[in-house]
Amino acid sequence: MQCRTISQWGQRMTETIKTDVLIVGAGPIGLFAVFELGLLDMKCHLIDILDRPGGQCAELYPEKPIYDIPGWPTISAQGLVDKLMEQIHPFKPEFTFNRMVSSLEKLEDGSFRVTTDEGEVLEAKVVVIAAGGGSFQPKRPPIPGIEDYEGKSVFYSVRRMEEFRGHDLVIVGGGDSALDWTLNLQPIAKSVTLVHRRPEFRAAPDSVNKMYAMQEMKELQFLVGQVSGLTGADGQLSSATIKGGPDGDVEVPCTRMLPFFGLTMKLGPIAEWGLNLHENLIPVDTEKFQTSVPGIFAVGDINWYPGKLKLILSGFHEVALMSQAAKRVISPGERIVFQYTTSSTSLQKKLGVHD
Amino acid sequence: MTKLTYIAHDGTRFDVDAENGSTVMENAIRNAVPGIEAECGGACACATCHVYVDEAWTAEVGEPEAMEEDMLDFAYNVQPNSRLSCQIKVRDALDGLIVRVPERQG
Numbered sequence: 064m065q066c067r068t069i070s071q072w073g074q075r076m077t078e079t080i081k082t083d084v085l086i087v088g089a090g091p092i093g094l095f096a097v098f099e100l101g102l103l104d105m106k107c108h109l110i111d112i113l114d115r116p117g118g119q120c121a122e123l124y125p126e127k128p129i130y131d132i133p134g135w136p137t138i139s140a141q142g143l144v145d146k147l148m149e150q151i152h153p154f155k156p157e158f159t160f161n162r163m164v165s166s167l168e169k170l171e172d173g174s175f176r177v178t179t180d181e182g183e184v185l186e187a188k189v190v191v192i193a194a195g196g197g198s199f200q201p202k203r204p205p206i207p208g209i210e211d212y213e214g215k216s217v218f219y220s221v222r223r224m225e226e227f228r229g230h231d232l233v234i235v236g237g238g239d240s241a242l243d244w245t246l247n248l249q250p251i252a253k254s255v256t257l258v259h260r261r262p263e264f265r266a267a268p269d270s271v272n273k274m275y276a277m278q279e280m281k282e283l284q285f286l287v288g289q290v291s292g293l294t295g296a297d298g299q300l301s302s303a304t305i306k307g308g309p310d311g312d313v314e315v316p317c318t319r320m321l322p323f324f325g326l327t328m329k330l331g332p333i334a335e336w337g338l339n340l341h342e343n344l345i346p347v348d349t350e351k352f353q354t355s356v357p358g359i360f361a362v363g364d365i366n367w368y369p370g371k372l373k374l375i376l377s378g379f380h381e382v383a384l385m386s387q388a389a390k391r392v393i394s395p396g397e398r399i400v401f402q403y404t405t406s407s408t409s410l411q412k413k414l415g416v417h418d
Numbered sequence: 419m420t421k422l423t424y425i426a427h428d429g430t431r432f433d434v435d436a437e438n439g440s441t442v443m444e445n446a447i448r449n450a451v452p453g454i455e456a457e458c459g460g461a462c463a464c465a466t467c468h469v470y471v472d473e474a475w476t477a478e479v480g481e482p483e484a485m486e487e488d489m490l491d492f493a494y495n496v497q498p499n500s501r502l503s504c505q506i507k508v509r510d511a512l513d514g515l516i517v518r519v520p521e522r523q524g
Contacts, residue, residue: 124461196457202524205494237491260496265488289496325465325492327524328457 082108082157083393085177085187087164087333090118092363092378093193094147094156099386100191101154102402102410105393108157108185110164110177112198117144119195122326131376143375153415159183163198165332173358180332189389192345192354192361193378196328204235204322206290215298217320221248227319229253233303235290236323242266244321245283246273255283256315258305262287286313290322330365341367351388352381358392360385420508423516424451424469436508442517443467443504453519460504462486466523467503468493472516479506479515494524 084100086093089111097107113122120140128137138146162179167190170176174188201219203209209217221227221244232252234245237259243266249255257274264271278285288308295301300320305313330343338345339355344367347353352360362385363378371377390399404410411417419435424446426432436445446454446467458464462485471479476499482490486505490496503517 119458123458123463127461202492205522205524237488260491261487263487265491324524327464 079176080108080157080159080183080185082106082185082187084108084189084191084389085110085175085185086191086193087177088118088193088195088363088365089113089116089158089160090193090195090363091120091143091147091375092195092382093118093191094144094151095379096191096193096362096382096385097151097154097156098147099382100389101151101156102404102413103386103390103399104413105189105386105389106156107154108159108187110159110162110179110185112161112163112200114160116148116158117141119328120144122199129375131374133376153413159185163331167336169356169358175358188358188393190359191382191385191389192333192359192365193363193382194330194333195364197333197343197365198329198331199326200329200331201322202324202327204290204324206293206322208293209322212293212295212298212300212320216295216300216318217293217322219322221321224248224251227252227321230319231317232256233258233290233315233317233320234323235259235320237261237264237266238323238325239266239270240323241321242270242274244323246270246277249277249283252319256317257283257285258288258290258303258315259285260287260289260307284315286315288313290320293320350384352385353388360389420510420513420515422508422512423514424449424454425516425518426452427519427521428452438508438510440508441504442469442506442508442515443502445508446503451519453523454503455523456504462489462502462505464524465489465492465502468496468520468523469501469503469517470497470520471499471501471506472518473499475512475515475517478511492524494520494522 083105084107086107086109089109125141127140164177165180166178168176175190177185227248228251230252231254233256234241235258245257277283286305288305290303291306292304302314302316345354345361347361347366349368352362354361362381364373402410408417422434422436424432432451434445434449443456455466457466486502
């Protein structure tokens with residue numbers, strides 16, 4: 064897992080972004096939707112919580128081979144993402160990364176206004192939810208009662224380092240996020256205790272060496288073990304219990320905790336958009352792949368219909384049909400001529416391959 | 419066929435016949451053993467197929483490799499006998515293997 068908490072939070076856009084189709088999720092299906100929508104002259108803007116395109120293919124298994132992409136006997140997940148990016152390049156899609164969609168409202172003219180978790184506003188005539196297993200969000204560590212402290216003294220990311228100044232800080236985890244923040248917050252925190260279940264780390268060796276050097280200098284404390292309990296009141300942490308270490312249970316006084324336990328997928332705020340849901344999936348018809356709200360479509364792993372298979376190749380089929388329906392929303396009454404990329408000079412012009 | 423036994427967190431026993439070369443995770447999913455989620459489908463990328471290997475079997479099953487050990491960092495209540503079941507391949511020597519499913523996955 065990469066450390067993507069140190070990102071460009073500064074560049075807050077104030078202008079409304081307008082597009083034909085807003086695609087929620089830049090995984091393989093969201094990317095291929097750009098292609099199919101583009102052939103029908105629709106402009107796309109994609110939003111993704113990750114810092115790069117590819118979704119699960121990029122985050123969970125970039126190096127793993129996929130064997131059921133038609134025409135590719137074997138292709139790595141990242142290889143597929145790279146090829147899709149190349150394929151959709153002629154349509155110049157726009158991307159907003161490191162963002163999650165939060166609210167959605169329907170405007171009087173039938174279009175949609177979507178707001179991100181950082182306050183950007185986008186308006187689109189059609190919304191396509193291609194959110195896969197949901198939004199990647201920090202995993203909550205298995206500590207009883209941790210919910211009570213979240214957002215008050217337990218945080219899953221560092222947005223402003225100042226919030227940790229002068230605090231007794233416990234950082235949990237063994238990856239780059241945990242080590243980077245241990246090193247970066249140590250100078251401003253009152254004390255830093257790093258907790259990891261073993262002395263080996265996934266993080267960059269250089270960071271690990273620095274951490275051990277600082278421990279030697281008694282500038283921080285590293286404990287082997289797992290956090291088993293929290294003590295505090297009204298969301299304010301006062302100590303954490305570490306078990307499983309060589310010295311048995313250890314009580315560490317602390318006022319802030321940063322657990323870094325990787326990412327998991329959650330449907331997130333889309334669940335509040337008033338769409339019909341079926342076990343956290345979005346039911347659609349198999350002609351248009353439209354949700355219960357006209358103009359909002361759902362494709363790929365996030366949708367459900369009788370016979371649904373969560374396969375990338377099924378998602379590709381879904382976006383082709385969805386695009387026809389989206390075109391009817393965006394250009395009502397316009398005749399849609401069915402064409403092949405092999406023979407249509409007009410499609411080839413759009414793809415930039417016509418001579 | 420190799421016999422495997424899964425013991426769910428509530429104590430329910432699942433005895434299954436597994437094909438050599440398949441993974442302990444795959445057999446859990448095929449037999450609907452509760453508590454094995456395998457969110458990533460066996461890519462060693464999520465730690466939601468975490469099991470405890472019965473103490474009598476830890477030596478035969480062996481230790482996790484570095485990548486699996488990294489993933490185990492994300493699992494719930496990791497013990498010395500913790501393994502990710504997608505990384506245990508079924509073979510003759512594992513006939514009779516017993517694994518226990520943790521209270522929860524992550």
